[in-house]
Amino acid sequence: MKKNLMGLLILIIVLSGCTKPSNPMENGGKPNIGDLMKTWDDQSIYASGLIESERETLGLLQGASVYHIDLTISDDLTHLTGTETVRYTNRESEALSIISFQLYPNQLGGKIEISDPRINGKPADVTYLESNSAVAVSLPAPLQPGESALLEMTFSIDLPGVGGGNYGLFGFIDNILVLDGFYPGIPVYDDLGWHAGPLTPNADTTFNDVSYYLVRVTAPVDLVIIGSGVEVDRKIDKKQQVVTFAAGPARDFYLAASADFEKVTRIIGETTVNSYALPGFKQGADLALNTAVEALKDFNERYGPYPYTEFDVVSTPMQGATGIEYPGIIGINKLIYDPNQTIGGTSAFVMLESTVAHEVGHQWFYGTVGNDQAKEPWIDESLTQYVTSMYFLDEYGESGRESYRETWMARWERVNLEALPIGLPANAYVGAGYSAIVYGRGPVFVQTLAETMGQSNFDAFLLDYAQRYQWQISGLEEFKTLAESHCNCDLTNLFVEWVYPARR
Numbered sequence: 001m002k003k004n005l006m007g008l009l010i011l012i013i014v015l016s017g018c019t020k021p022s023n024p025m026e027n028g029g030k031p032n033i034g035d036l037m038k039t040w041d042d043q044s045i046y047a048s049g050l051i052e053s054e055r056e057t058l059g060l061l062q063g064a065s066v067y068h069i070d071l072t073i074s075d076d077l078t079h080l081t082g083t084e085t086v087r088y089t090n091r092e093s094e095a096l097s098i099i100s101f102q103l104y105p106n107q108l109g110g111k112i113e114i115s116d117p118r119i120n121g122k123p124a125d126v127t128y129l130e131s132n133s134a135v136a137v138s139l140p141a142p143l144q145p146g147e148s149a150l151l152e153m154t155f156s157i158d159l160p161g162v163g164g165g166n167y168g169l170f171g172f173i174d175n176i177l178v179l180d181g182f183y184p185g186i187p188v189y190d191d192l193g194w195h196a197g198p199l200t201p202n203a204d205t206t207f208n209d210v211s212y213y214l215v216r217v218t219a220p221v222d223l224v225i226i227g228s229g230v231e232v233d234r235k236i237d238k239k240q241q242v243v244t245f246a247a248g249p250a251r252d253f254y255l256a257a258s259a260d261f262e263k264v265t266r267i268i269g270e271t272t273v274n275s276y277a278l279p280g281f282k283q284g285a286d287l288a289l290n291t292a293v294e295a296l297k298d299f300n301e302r303y304g305p306y307p308y309t310e311f312d313v314v315s316t317p318m319q320g321a322t323g324i325e326y327p328g329i330i331g332i333n334k335l336i337y338d339p340n341q342t343i344g345g346t347s348a349f350v351m352l353e354s355t356v357a358h359e360v361g362h363q364w365f366y367g368t369v370g371n372d373q374a375k376e377p378w379i380d381e382s383l384t385q386y387v388t389s390m391y392f393l394d395e396y397g398e399s400g401r402e403s404y405r406e407t408w409m410a411r412w413e414r415v416n417l418e419a420l421p422i423g424l425p426a427n428a429y430v431g432a433g434y435s436a437i438v439y440g441r442g443p444v445f446v447q448t449l450a451e452t453m454g455q456s457n458f459d460a461f462l463l464d465y466a467q468r469y470q471w472q473i474s475g476l477e478e479f480k481t482l483a484e485s486h487c488n489c490d491l492t493n494l495f496v497e498w499v500y501p502a503r504r
Helices: 044-049 052-057 282-303 348-361 378-415 433-453 455-468 476-487 492-498
Strands: 065-073 079-089 096-102 111-113 126-128 134-143 148-158 170-173 176-179 211-220 224-227 230-236 240-250 255-258 262-268 271-277 310-316 323-326 329-333
Touching: 044 230, 044 240, 096 148, 211 224, 211 255, 224 240, 224 271, 262 282, 271 282, 282 310, 282 348, 282 378, 282 455, 323 348, 329 348, 348 378, 378 433, 433 455, 433 476, 433 492, 455 476
Parallel strands: 065 211, 271 310, 310 329
Antiparallel strands: 065 079, 079 148, 096 134, 111 148, 126 134, 170 176, 176 255, 211 240, 224 255, 230 240, 262 271, 323 329
16 A cells, blocks of 8 residues: 555634635526535535425524535545535533544544644644544634634545455445545534544444535546535546535435446435446346335335435445445445345345345434434434334235344344343444344334334334434433323333343
């Protein structure tokens, strides 16, 4: 791998009161991307990525962070350089003396280097967390509730050529770029402080509030680039393309790319669904596309409308997982696109359908309704397993749902049906325990909860839950309290038996 160029991190923090922005809509009514990357309050660029009924969200999420990222992908696809400007608003009830950034590449097999931190043009005190997993920047004066800060940084990243930590989701692998968490990102701040530092084994990587992202990518012209949100601008010359994506509200931003990708497309309502795969795997790409379309139809009815005008399914390399969710885009293990493959005794195409349906379900439970995926992974994973069973019910009837439920028991049997609590942190499970309990016993609990509440009450609860906590963070107490309000019953004993047995 080539020696990394020294990255430069410049943090310029300006309290609210920026100069009036230029008009981003001059130029005959077409947004000028350069101007938009200098403004913060005009959110019109994000409207095209939201279905009409969701556009009222723009302007309602006061204080949501806004990221402007300018990224360059090297010609050999092994190196990234970029600049990032973030407007961060303190929405807490206390002043903040530091702002933390996760540095995911250092935890995912790659390397990100930053240097020369500055605040208002002056050197800043910086503390790096364990293994350079994150950086905490001390502010010259506490950022008071309601105040905003403008942060600018430049970074340089070396990409791994093999899958690294947390399922191998980052790097240039098998001629495919997978860029999970490539940019320095601000995690959730709550009663526990900043959720920054080393990643938790088993768990998904991010725990973020929803933000807005305007990302301009400069890359080789032959690269097919897929990102969260929608493409809002494109310029091409003989050797390079400059493609700009707008995404938000969204919990993070993801990019995948390959010169080899081929696409099939369908439209459902206001949403365009794209399925990307490598040449020779069109049958798998078609199955992934059809599954995504049907799952979106089913879940739109059950949990409220999918909020975005685009949804992408991308065949990518990964290890130890069959799929991964991001806002408006999902990665699916390319191994299960081969109809001749059998994995663990199961047909690859059977796994492909259930995996795509599961990751579509995450667009509601992780995507619009957020949770701490390291501390309480059952809230999105166990719940999404249950949601996937409803896809099989809607598509294939009771026999289809029952067949899918059998996979829960098969997972749970890996630990001999041990009654481990489903509500433990991800790193509390050992060996096969995480998959067995969170993906096996967990959805059995959710099904038991539905039966206890009554199916109609539970269905109404889950729809209410998806809508009430849209774009927010939810945890056990919010989930349990809302469920009890729908059944007018006390569910404490059930939660004690399944979720936190030690609680009395």
